[in-house]
Amino acid sequence: LCLAVLVLITGVNLRGIVESAKAFIVPTAVFVGSIFVLIAVGLFRSHPVSTVTAAGHASALAGNASAVGALLLLKAFASGCAALTGVEAIANAVPSFRVPRVRRAQRAEIALGAVLGLMLIGLSVLIGRFHLQPVEGVTVLAQLADAALGHNWAFYVIQFATMILLALSANTSFGGLPVLLKLLARDNYLPHVFALKADRQVHRHGVLALALVSAALLVFSGGDTNTLVPLFAIGVFLGFTIAQVGMVRHWRLEHSRGWRGKALLNGFGAVLTGVAAVVVTASKFAEGAWLVVIALPLLVAAFETVHRAYGRIGERLGLGRIPKTPRRDRSLVIVPVSSLSRLTSEALTAAASLGDEVRAVTVCYPDSEDRAQLHALERSWAEWGPGVPLVRLPCERRSLGRPIAAYVREAAAAEPGTRITVLIPETEPERLWQRLLQNQRGAVVAHAVRRETDAVICRLRFRLP
Structure with missing residues (x-):
């Protein structure tokens, strides 16, 4: 209930x-x-x-x-x-x-x-x-x-x-x-x-x-309310006490008109709520108050850990400082493909508008059935003639993301000054339940590229009419 x-x-x-x-x-x-x-x-x-x-x-x-x-x-x-x-x-x-x-x-x-x-x-x-x-x-x-x-x-x-x-x-x-x-x-x-x-x-x-x-x-x-109410009361009284002490410090630093009386009032409130917190903790310790005694230091430690982590991130990002002037680098867009369709055409069109050079890559496996599909794709690609090279990425295992990530690393090492973008074409189904029909190839490729490279990931959503 x-x-x-x-x-x-x-x-x-x-x-x-x-x-x-x-x-x-x-x-x-x-x-x-x-x-x-x-x-x-x-x-x-x-x-x-x-x-x-x-x-x-x-x-x-x-x-x-x-x-x-x-x-x-x-x-x-x-x-x-x-x-x-x-x-x-x-x-x-x-x-x-x-x-x-x-x-x-x-x-x-x-x-x-x-x-x-x-x-x-x-x-x-x-x-x-x-x-x-x-x-x-x-x-x-x-x-x-x-x-x-x-x-x-x-x-x-x-x-x-x-x-x-x-x-x-x-x-x-x-x-x-x-x-x-x-x-x-x-x-x-x-x-x-x-x-x-x-x-x-x-x-x-x-x-x-x-x-x-x-x-x-x-x-x-x-x-059981006998266990929950003390937990609530202790947390409230501790919060009251900390807030009242903070207000005393606030009035002392501000030194506004009548600050002594206000500080005295808040100090008296801090004493009252502090006594209440101690009494409730002592009287209800065996009934569940011990959980607050353990949880509060852990929460404070967690807050400090998060704060230090954000401090390190901000230092590395240079927050609060003027960054360098942006510049334009040469760009290479890599498009993973597995078949020829309208989605492939939309992806290459978008890639051509984003980068100076576009390469299509396809992962090929040693199985006979997979080799036949690869040959059929290459014949259709040559017949189509999109003006974009189709690069084979051979892989002995049934892996999809790792061969593409390895190719991205090789391209980055060969052209150090080039910005590499991996454009992943995906269909956007008309209905929510139709997402269950997708093979999630885009998510697999994006995860591998994000984890193993510094390339920019662009996921192109093609809405089905």
């Missing part, structure tokens, strides 16, 4: 941010509205209307739970902070807002914080008013709905809305992480393919990568 929901969310997000927001706005609005109705009705209740939901279930509290220690307070603080995770998605998705982006994102962040704060405070007040305690197998929210609204249709509306919202809550990551991957790719810490946008203005590769990692986590954890 979890994997099916993941496939649904991935498909919706691949259609674009606007489409995903439209698809998920209804269940979100129903959930938020039902929670506020529950709070409003519950505030006018002096006692629970119904306790059917919790009846017969054992208490989840330990029998000796009497004192409130420092560790319990810290754990409660961390759990409370975990309830507010998700607000970071707006900060991550600022580039996706319409102009003025920062102002719109600030308004959305304030609205989200106000809604979450009111819901959390309201539910906490009702828990104290109705003297609810956690019980095995029943959520506190289900107990609240039962106590405030009764065990009727309204109770089931809240339960169903909660289930749908929890199923779709993964969309938060799909809205923020692809944008974050794009920023990392822009700064050369991830492959540049993550910075590309599809036609629907969505970072498709980021969405697909997130879906694959999410599926792996679901399979690894068996869909």
Whole structure:
């Protein structure tokens, strides 16, 4: 079921941010509205209307739970902070807002914080008013709905809305992480393919990568929320802490008006979220938090490796420096052929327009049947008279790409100042399924030439009428 929901969310997000927001706005609005109705009705209740939901279930509290220690307070603080995770998605998705982006994102962040704060405070007040305690197998929210609204249709509306919202809550990551991957790719810490946008203005590769990692986590954890939620919370709190520390450094370097107060506020936030991260990691270490402790250093090492690789590539390409003035070299175009057809004529025509010299090459094998086909091709070639020489490339083995690559190397060694282009003619079928009928000779030749030579590869697509 979890994997099916993941496939649904991935498909919706691949259609674009606007489409995903439209698809998920209804269940979100129903959930938020039902929670506020529950709070409003519950505030006018002096006692629970119904306790059917919790009846017969054992208490989840330990029998000796009497004192409130420092560790319990810290754990409660961390759990409370975990309830507010998700607000970071707006900060991550600022580039996706319409102009003025920062102002719109600030308004959305304030609205989200106000809604979450009111819901959390309201539910906490009702828990104290109705003297609810956690019980095995029943959520506190289900107990609240039962106590405030009764065990009727309204109770089931809240339960169903909660289930749908929890199923779709993964969309938060799909809205923020692809944008974050794009920023990392822009700064050369991830492959540049993550910075590309599809036609629907969505970072498709980021969405697909997130879906694959999410599926792996679901399979690894068996869909157990007790394992997945700590992983999410630790990552969020660490991100909050790093971001707040970065803002402190930003204010210190900028020295704008009121920078001390802003730096103090961000520093205080960094301390709070850092404490929450430590507490959640320590309390949930055996339940799966150890995976984050191992994965984060590996991710940082991978980012640094990619960054260094891009640095070396940029140095070799001379990025940021003025290159030499372009010049025109003599060019030789080599065209692999196996038979005579309209495709051959189109290929030689294109080659003649690209290079100073054109040579057609054909690979020949020692089998009698292959020799007969070669003689037939040479007779047809002489009769046709295209003005382009046909060069035999004998090969003892049934290889296609290597003989052509070897001939390219020989031509490059014989004429050092010549630019060599290998033009590979291929047909473009009318229908997609007809690609299965092709023999993939062009792909084989292109792979061999790309791997073994420095020649330019040109793949000519001839569309069938």
